[in-house]
Amino acid sequence: MFQNKVTIFITLIILLLSQSLFAVDTTENSNLTITDSTTADSVIIQPVAGVENLENTADNDIPAFRSERLNALIFMLLFSVVILLYTRWARSGKELFLRKINGLDEVEEAVGRATEMGKPVLFVPGLQEIDEMETIAGISILGRVAHITARYGTPLHVPVRYPMVLAAGQEVVQQAYIEEGKADSYDVDMVRYVAGEQFAYTATINGYMMREKPATNLYMGAFFAESLLLAETGNAAGSIQIAGTAQPAQLPFFIAACDYTLMGEELYAASAYLSREPLLLGGLKGQDWIKLLLIILIITGIILASFNSAEWYLNLFESV
Amino acid sequence: MVVSFFFRAEGSFLGRIEPEILSWVTIVGGFTLLLGVVSIVRVNYTAVKRKADGWGYKLATLISVFVIAIPAMLPTGWSDQFGRGDGSIYKWLFNYLDAPMMATMFAMLAFYIASAAFRAFRARNAEATLLLITAIIVMLWRVPMGEEFLLSIHPDIPGWINTYIMGGANLAVQRGIIIGAALGAAAMALRIMLGIERTYMGK
Known part of the structure; x- marks a missing residue:
């Protein structure tokens, strides 16, 4: 299984490099011939260097591969190799240390509180589409939360802003209820589409919080101006609140108004942390090594800049 | 799409993959909009039919959906x-x-900020006190009257706040969070592409 994935990965890289070596020539004859029908004379126009938008003269000199992005490619390959190696290492059963993340440890406790109080759990997967990593991370956490609510029989309410998130959310929650042997308790309207507009969506959730007073509010995903509107309303409703986002501008609002906040990378680590699956934990470990490499690169840059000789070094990281 | 990022759209098949796939995303997204309409109608119609609490608001939602959508189509x-x-x-x-x-x-955000700030800036411990002092300094700098007050103490104070608090400590922490989050997102994307992580599909 793992070897297959590595093979696919290597094949992709070979494909990538082969394309970079063989730029496609789309024009067989780059000269343009114009014929004057009145005199039967013809003029051959040679392509002018630098003029790219003339028909029949474009592209054949421009390499298909964007060499200015080579640094990004190298970093991506390095990053991928480290993650894959640590994933493989984790498969061998090695014990991996993972620092404590209070916000995630409290998820089960918070759902338990809702169960004791006989009130619902509100899960908000953020305001972005399913193609954003923050939303995917939120949906992953939703799966874990749905397992707990299914186990305890706690009502779960998940309002979403995009139809594609609706489909993904319903799938994840249904799967969790089936796995817990509670397929009958699953209601398709646990995950529901409420509004496509940012503040209409916020107003709907705020109204729900004030009417139903959910015991636990979980905000996991991408949030913008509505972050404080949601968190303060939840606070006023007396709910225990756990938030997680990678939007630095919204973190202070969540920290001020929520009981626990997952900051940036903690949101992406949540699925691995909650599931404790070695394969996922291995990826986190590899990520830490890349972070160490970045710290070394930043310190090197600081030292070089202090001696006014960082220009060549900065050029290494420039990408278009 | 990752591969496509490294190639030009002109003269390369790989370079043209990205815009092509983005077109598919738009088309699929258009179809899924129907799912959203079905969900909103089903949930609100059921509540109105059962005369559940606040059914009048649900009826208003249903009417609004059709009143705005039908003339537009x-x-x-x-x-x-x-x-x-x-x-x-x-x-x-x-x-x-x-x-x-x-x-x-x-x-309404302005009022929420005031109540959240009141709670966050209470001097309960050393860290909260430090936050309170920093917040007061930054607020003074941002408000024109406060800036005049700071200038009357020393003409360089607004510049120091800008350089050391906003451009120094604040920016450094924000960049740290951004770098960490970007790495986390990239690692998760890689795990998803290789099929290691399937939790977003409920697996």
Whole structure:
């Protein structure tokens, strides 16, 4: 299984490099011939260097591969190799240390509180589409939360802003209820589409919080101006609140108004942390090594800049 | 799409993959919009039918969905008030109902900030006290009257706040969070692409 994935990965890289070596020539004859029908004379126009938008003269000199992005490619390959190696290492059963993340440890406790109080759990997967990593991370956490609510029989309410998130959310929650042997308790309207507009969506959730007073509010995903509107309303409703986002501008609002906040990378680590699956934990470990490499690169840059000789070094990281 | 990022769209098949796939995403997204409409109608219709708590609001939601959607979808050839152009019913509803209501929600943020700031800035321990002092300094700098007050103490104080608090400590922490989050997102993307992580599919 793992070897297959590595093979696919290597094949992709070979494909990538082969394309970079063989730029496609789309024009067989780059000269343009114009014929004057009145005199039967013809003029051959040679392509002018630098003029790219003339028909029949474009592209054949421009390499298909964007060499200015080579640094990004190298970093991506390095990053991928480290993650894959640590994933493989984790498969061998090695014990991996993972620092404590209070916000995630409290998820089960918070759902338990809702169960004791006989009130619902509100899960908000953020305001972005399913193609954003923050939303995917939120949906992953939703799966874990749905397992707990299914186990305890706690009502779960998940309002979403995009139809594609609706489909993904319903799938994840249904799967969790089936796995817990509670397929009958699953209601398709646990995950529901409420509004496509940012503040209409916020107003709907705020109204729900004030009417139903959910015991636990979980905000996991991408949030913008509505972050404080949601968190303060939840606070006023007396709910225990756990938030997680990678939007630095919204973190202070969540920290001020929520009981626990997952900051940036903690949101992406949540699925691995909650599931404790070695394969996922291995990826986190590899990520830490890349972070160490970045710290070394930043310190090197600081030292070089202090001696006014960082220009060549900065050029290494420039990408278009 | 990752591979496509490294190639030009002109003269390379790989370079043209990205815009092609983005077109597919738009098409699929258009179809899924129907899922959203079905969900909103089903949930609200059921509540109205059962006369559940607040069913009147659900009825208003249902009516709003159709009142704004139907004239927007009808061909403009039938009437100038159909479609989404100037002078249409859709435009009128958007400008005079939707936009003011959204602006009202956004304006409420000011009051929420005040109540959240009151809770966050209570000097309960050393860290909270430090936060309180920093917040007061930054607020003084941002408010014109406060800036005048700071300038009267020393003309360089606003510059120091800008350099050391906002451009120094604040920016450094924000960049740290951004770098960490970007690495986390990249690692998760890689795990998903290789099928290691399937939790987003409920696996």
